[in-house]
Structure formats: structure tokens, C-alpha cells
Amino acid sequence: MKKMLSVAGAALLTVLAAVFAFGQPAHAAAGFSVAGGKLYDANGTEFVMRGVNHAHTWYPQQTSSFANIKALGANTVRVVLASGDRWTKNSAADVANVISLCRANRLICVLEVHDTTGYGEQSGAITLDRAVDYWLSIAGALQGQEKYVIVNIGNEPYGNQGYGTWATDTANAIKRLRAGGLTHTIMVDAPNWGQDWSFTMRDNAGSVFAADPQKNTVFSIHMYGVFDTAAEITDYLGRFRTAGLPIVVGEFGFNHSDGNPDEDTILAYSQANGIGYLGWSWSGNGGGVEYLDMVTNFDPNQLTNWGQRIFNGANGIKATAREASVFAGTSPSPTTSPTTSPSPTTSPTGGPTPPPAGCTASYTIVNSWQGGFQGEVKVTAGAAAITGWTTKWTFANGQTVSQSWNATVSNSGSAYTARNVDYNGRLGAGASTSFGFIGSWNGSNAVPAVTCTAS
Structure with missing residues (x-):
């Protein structure tokens, strides 16, 4: 059973101070x-x-x-x-x-x-x-x-x-x-x-x-x-x-x-x-x-x-799900990517016959205020797994990005490029990830078209 929580909104996350590395341990009493x-x-x-x-x-x-x-x-x-x-x-x-x-x-x-x-x-x-x-x-x-x-x-x-x-x-x-x-x-x-x-x-x-x-x-x-x-x-x-x-x-x-x-x-x-x-x-x-x-x-x-x-x-x-190999009998399990099978909750970003590889991206304005806004781009892999992605868009109304998270964002004038970081580049077929940013605008804030290239 869960208890109702009263939690303050989460702030932008900070980078870990250190990365921990641990070697291969011996199996514990032939267990996990x-x-x-x-x-x-x-x-x-x-x-x-x-x-x-x-x-x-x-x-x-x-x-x-x-x-x-x-x-x-x-x-x-x-x-x-x-x-x-x-x-x-x-x-x-x-x-x-x-x-x-x-x-x-x-x-x-x-x-x-x-x-x-x-x-x-x-x-x-x-x-x-x-x-x-x-x-x-x-x-x-x-x-x-x-x-x-x-x-x-x-x-x-x-x-x-x-x-x-x-x-x-x-x-x-x-x-x-x-x-x-x-x-x-x-x-x-x-x-x-x-x-x-x-x-x-x-x-x-x-x-x-x-x-x-x-x-x-x-x-x-x-x-x-x-x-x-x-x-x-x-x-x-x-x-x-x-x-x-x-x-x-x-x-x-x-x-x-x-x-x-x-x-x-x-x-x-x-x-x-x-x-x-x-x-x-x-x-x-x-x-x-x-x-x-x-x-x-x-x-x-x-x-x-x-x-x-x-x-x-x-x-x-x-x-x-894949059954643990320690069990003598193994029940049949699918060998295809989970998101290629029909599902009533499948993301609408792909058609019934998606391309064999690649990715797509969608741009959303999450919040907007006078002179500023929060944007989010959702990246979705195609019918095959990808190891990295790059998205690009061009602002038409002079918008600029001042900070971002979950992606490395660069620009040349109004043309912006965002690449995956080390922990969200690998996506299974049909899987998605998102990155966000804070931007500024003046006058209008039209949603640009976004392209996605997989690697």
C-alpha cells in the first residue's frame, strides 16, 4: 500500500561529483x-x-x-x-x-x-x-x-x-x-x-x-x-x-x-x-x-x-521478460523487439510499417512565460535499436537556448543541434527518451520542425 506524499517540485538535477567503478565480484554462494x-x-x-x-x-x-x-x-x-x-x-x-x-x-x-x-x-x-x-x-x-x-x-x-x-x-x-x-x-x-x-x-x-x-x-x-x-x-x-x-x-x-x-x-x-x-x-x-x-x-x-x-x-x-537461466525448464519467449508487436498503447509516432532503422523527434513547449519558456524534445527509435541520436531544428523567431539537460546542445545562429549524452543514446526499437531546455523568446515562439538522425 502507498501513502499519499507531499513533495516539493524537483529542481534541475546536478551532475554527480564522481563516477564509481567496481570490478566483477565472485558469485555469492552460487547465487546472484x-x-x-x-x-x-x-x-x-x-x-x-x-x-x-x-x-x-x-x-x-x-x-x-x-x-x-x-x-x-x-x-x-x-x-x-x-x-x-x-x-x-x-x-x-x-x-x-x-x-x-x-x-x-x-x-x-x-x-x-x-x-x-x-x-x-x-x-x-x-x-x-x-x-x-x-x-x-x-x-x-x-x-x-x-x-x-x-x-x-x-x-x-x-x-x-x-x-x-x-x-x-x-x-x-x-x-x-x-x-x-x-x-x-x-x-x-x-x-x-x-x-x-x-x-x-x-x-x-x-x-x-x-x-x-x-x-x-x-x-x-x-x-x-x-x-x-x-x-x-x-x-x-x-x-x-x-x-x-x-x-x-x-x-x-x-x-x-x-x-x-x-x-x-x-x-x-x-x-x-x-x-x-x-x-x-x-x-x-x-x-x-x-x-x-x-x-x-x-x-x-x-x-x-x-x-x-x-x-x-x-x-x-x-x-x-526473460526467464532466469537457473530454472531447468524455459518457457517460450519472444525474440522480436517488444514494441514491434501491436499494442493499444503503442506510441502514435510511428506508422503501422515503420522504417527499418532511424529515429524521429517531436518538439513540445512545456511551459511559457513573458520572455522565456521551457521546451522538451522527445526522441523515439524506429524499428531497430540505435546507439546514439542527433536532433536538429532551426528557430524562426529569434529564440535562444540558455541551458539544457539530458542532451548536449549547440548552435550556429538560429540552427540548433542536440546530441545524446552517454546514458541515453542507446534506445531499443520503439523506445523513447527526452531532453529539455530553457529558452528565451520575443514577439512569438513558433514550434520548429525537428529532424532526428540515428547512429
Whole structure:
């Protein structure tokens, strides 16, 4: 369940002070491992999460959900557990059964403790240290399952208050888990109700990663109303890619009480850049966010609009999920690009028979005021993946650009050129990215035609 947030508008993002580089770690007890910002299964095969969240702790009788989630194409399920502090404790036996259900359905299990949600702001929320107590108390159910289980220490630790100790607390929690004998890949959530609008996780991820003796930690960002523009999404995820740090979108929706997330960009950018995503959530939502149910009453035959989008839409689960190679049986998976198959939510920028390669671009005035404006250009790959792009346009009314983000912008008089930066040049077929800029105008501000050239 999600809590309504009250978040200030995000400012223009600043450049990371340093880029972190980490070598290839040894596989942890023949389980998952991290190298170069990517997640690898026990066979050394790259694994990209494509799945959903399931509120097991509140609906423990809904065990058929695992098979139903798998049948719709997912390769991962993030399972809500409770430590017993806020909700009824999930015992070691229950957790062992959850893992067996995941394995039987060839799903990777991401297990998370939900009692930490909103610590410092939410009454009754527990610390990460207390969550570690829970994990160590059920260690017997986890050990030996390193090939199939990822341990997500605590859901959305810290609300919008008191989050300054997130890095220290997270690093200490990781070290306690390692000292307690857990060698699994560990996932850590961002503060600020998971959305990291303060950039606390973003700016401290390198030190937290380095604190893990096994260098086997994945970072999880939750994307709701804070991430309502393509620029915010691509910049945040792109900085982790540039730093060589593993990032997953651990939760996101198509709408939320704190704003309207740009789910199309989340899906497209994740697919284009090999980033895992886990949508919220299968069924059973309450507290005013019932619209985030993917199916009605846990019935897989009653997909909601959100369920149709994430499972069957462009860059969705069915088209992009690849089963973990550690499972002996492999279900058929598509070999074509996800966005080439028909979808009711396919971007209208391409016709029914798009060109074999290349890209297109569209120009939008996002906001305008006397003498100034904010512009955005959306770049979309054609029917084949591209490794870079260049857009060009010419202002007809003397407009000028004073600052930009997510692109390198230059000009010769009124003719402007914008090229991708290192983290958003690679786009899968049909995938999109955006860049923005601040400009000035006087008299009129006509929208210019924009061309796009792929490389």
C-alpha cells in the first residue's frame, strides 16, 4: 500500500561529483551477483527483472497468485512480508513456502519487509536494524536459496523526515546481514517513501555499495508522482548507469495520489537500458489507491487497465521478460523487439510499417512565460535499436537556448543541434527518451520542425 506524499517540485538535477567503478565480484554462494551495474544469475547470465509486487502478508491465502503472475509472463515477483512489528509476522515456514511457490513457477523471489515503510514519519514503522533482526531470525529459510531469492531489507525506509542517516543505516544493515551469514544479493530501497526526491540514495549509493563486503547490492527506486516527467526518470536512472551501479525500479504505477508518473518512459527507458522493473501491485490495494490493482479480486481473467498496460502493452512484461537461466525448464519467449508487436498503447509516432532503422523527434513547449519558456524534445527509435541520436531544428523567431539537460546542445545562429549524452543514446526499437531546455523568446515562439538522425 502507498501513502499519499507531499513533495516539493524537483529542481534541475546536478551532475554527480564522481563516477564509481567496481570490478566483477565472485558469485555469492552460487547465487546472484552484481558486476558493472548489472545483475547476473548463478550461471553468470545477465538477469533483468520483469515482474510485479504481491501483497502476500495481507493475503496469505492467495497462493495461486504466483502461478497466475507467471502465466501472464513475469519472471520476478516482489513479495510483501511482515516482521511482526506492524503486521502479523511471516514465519520461517511461511517464507519457505513462498520460496517454494516462486521456484515451482520459475519466478525469482524478491522478499521485502514492509514494516519499515515511512520510518521517522509513519507511526509504528521500524528501523532497518530491526528489519535485519527479522531476516536473521528466518535465515534458515533463506540459506541455500541464493539462486532464487533476493533479500530486499526494508520497504521505503524513512518518509520525508529524518532520512539523513539513510546511508549509514543501510550500510550497517548490509554488514549485519553479511556477518549473519546471508550471502544473497541484497536490495535496498530509497528514503522519502522510496522516491528519493532528496537524492539521498542517488548521491550516497557508491559508498553504500562499497560497504557491502561482497559488493552484491542492488538499489531500488520507487517511481510515483515525483517521477512525472521523462527528464526526471531518464536522468535519475541514467546517473546510476553512468556510475556503474545497479538500479531497479522496485515499484511504480500509472497514477498516484501524489502525482501522475510517466509510466511509458519508465517502461521504455528500462527496456532500452537493461533495467529491471516491478510494478505495484497484483491485487488487494486499499487506502484510496485501489486503482493500482492489476487484476480485480486476484482474478487473472479480470485485468484492469493498469494490468493490461504493464503485462500486455509496449515494453511490458509479456513482451520483454526473460526467464532466469537457473530454472531447468524455459518457457517460450519472444525474440522480436517488444514494441514491434501491436499494442493499444503503442506510441502514435510511428506508422503501422515503420522504417527499418532511424529515429524521429517531436518538439513540445512545456511551459511559457513573458520572455522565456521551457521546451522538451522527445526522441523515439524506429524499428531497430540505435546507439546514439542527433536532433536538429532551426528557430524562426529569434529564440535562444540558455541551458539544457539530458542532451548536449549547440548552435550556429538560429540552427540548433542536440546530441545524446552517454546514458541515453542507446534506445531499443520503439523506445523513447527526452531532453529539455530553457529558452528565451520575443514577439512569438513558433514550434520548429525537428529532424532526428540515428547512429
